[in-house]
Amino acid sequence: MDQMLVILKNDLAELDRLAEATEQFGSRNDWPVKVVYRLNLSLDELVTNVISYGYEDGAEHRISIHFSYHEDHLTLVMQDDARPFNPIARPDPDITQPLEERGQGGLGIFLVRQTMDTTEYERRDGRNVLTMHKKIQREVPQSADGDTGNKNR
Amino acid sequence: MEILETKIDNNVLLLAFKGRLDANSSNAAQDQVLAAIDRGEIRLLADLARLEYISSAGLRIFMMAAKRLKPLGGKVVLCSLSEPIKEIFEIAGFVSLFPIHPERDEAVKSF
Numbered sequence: 001m002d003q004m005l006v007i008l009k010n011d012l013a014e015l016d017r018l019a020e021a022t023e024q025f026g027s028r029n030d031w032p033v034k035v036v037y038r039l040n041l042s043l044d045e046l047v048t049n050v051i052s053y054g055y056e057d058g059a060e061h062r063i064s065i066h067f068s069y070h071e072d073h074l075t076l077v078m079q080d081d082a083r084p085f086n087p088i089a090r091p092d093p094d095i096t097q098p099l100e101e102r103g104q105g106g107l108g109i110f111l112v113r114q115t116m117d118t119t120e121y122e123r124r125d126g127r128n129v130l131t132m133h134k135k136i137q138r139e140v141p142q143s144a145d146g147d148t149g150n151k152n153r
Numbered sequence: 154m155e156i157l158e159t160k161i162d163n164n165v166l167l168l169a170f171k172g173r174l175d176a177n178s179s180n181a182a183q184d185q186v187l188a189a190i191d192r193g194e195i196r197l198l199a200d201l202a203r204l205e206y207i208s209s210a211g212l213r214i215f216m217m218a219a220k221r222l223k224p225l226g227g228k229v230v231l232c233s234l235s236e237p238i239k240e241i242f243e244i245a246g247f248v249s250l251f252p253i254h255p256e257r258d259e260a261v262k263s264f
Contacts, residue, residue, distance in 0.1 A: 012177035019173070019206070037206075037237040044208045048176040095246025099219055107245060108209040114244050 001070040002029055010051045010061040010082075015044055018065070025067050030138040038115040039074075039134070045108030046078055046087065046130065054082025054128075069136070076116075076132040085128060086121040087112070154178035156185050163264050166194040167257075171203040174211030183214045190218060195227025196264050200257055202233035212245055219250060228252070232260035 006021045008014040019040050026036035043065060050063055063080040092113065093106040113119065116132045123129070154172040161167045166189055174182060189197065197218060201207075219229045232254040234242065242248050254260035 012175075015175050015177050016173070034237055034240065038240075040206070041208055041241065044175055048208065048210065052176065096249075099216070099223065099250050102216060102250070104213055104216075107212065111209060111241070111244060 001068065003069075004067040006065045006067070008047060008063045008065070010055055010063060012048065012051055014051075015047065018043055018047060022067075025069075029069050029136075030141070031136050032139045035136055039076075042112040042115045042132075043076070043078070045112050049085070049087060049108060050080045050082045050128075054080060054085060056083070072135055072137050074134045074136050076130075076134075078130045078132075079127050081127050084123050086123075087130065088119050088121050154182055156182060158185075158189065161198075161261060163196070163261055165196045165198050165261055165264055167198050167200060169200045169203065173206040174204060174214075175206065175208045176210040179208075179210035179214060182211070183217065186214055186218050187221070190221050190225075190227075195222055195225050197222070197227070197229045198257070198260055198264075199229060199231045200233050200260075201231060201238055202235070202257075204235070204238055207238055207241055209245070212241070212247055215247070216250060228264070230254065230260050230263055232257045 002025070004021065004025045006018060008018060022040040022043060023036055026039065047063055055061055061081055063078065066077045068075045087109045090106050090109050092110050093103060095110070116134050118133045120131045121128070154174055157169040157171065159167045159169070168186065168189070172178070199215065215229055215231070222228055230252045233256065234253060242253070252263060254263060
């Protein structure tokens with residue numbers, strides 16, 4: 001069981017720190033690079049939404065993301081005190097439309113849905129609480145033979 | 154995030170993206186791309202070889218540029234996408250919106 005708590009300010013510059021934390025957690029748990037990328041993207045989209053549209057008071061706020069990974073199962077819980085917003089209530093954009101009709105909205109959340117196995121939203125004690133699950137298998141370390149064969153130094 | 158602009162053959166403006174294109178860096182990137190279009194550049198080649206990361210905020214820039222260029226008879230062509238970047242374009246359904254080439258040379262000739 002591995003856990004990590006990331007607390008971000010409502011400032012888009014924090015996205016770099018979020019990416020670093022996600023990469024660190026993924027790397028120490030041997031997740032495939034592609035999975036780390038997609039998780040980082042999903043959290044980025046959700047946090048960006050909260051920071052960009054969630055607050056109107058111009059004050060500093062905290063957004064927390066709790067990671068817990070146990071037996072190939074990742075649970076992410078994101079909490080914020082922004083105005084009530086259920087990201088999963090949005091309909092998916094139609095990604096088959098031609099350029100002229102393609103809209104701007106909903107793409108970020110769509111990318112989240114395409115990445116997570118489940119996403120649940122709850123408004124609890126004045127906070128948005130988003131709980132997500134994803135099955136992630138550790139990348140099996142290469143065998144001695146395969147390792148030697150791939151060395152191109 | 155950095156975008157290096159170079160005028161190359163075929164009256165093409167090469168835009169070499171470098172770094173992370175997220176909601177924090179996308180406004181400046183978008184301003185730069187749209188400014189190029191405003192100056193009359195209508196053949197844009199975005200080389201994404203050194204783009205490390207893209208979110209929906211970054212994807213929108215390409216869509217916006219393509220939308221602006223279409224009535225002007227111009228286009229946005231993409232090349233040299235790394236695997237994770239290509240995957241995001243695929244999931245977002247963006248591969249049908251732009252011509253995408255694996256190599257830059259080939260992309261230049263396609264205009």
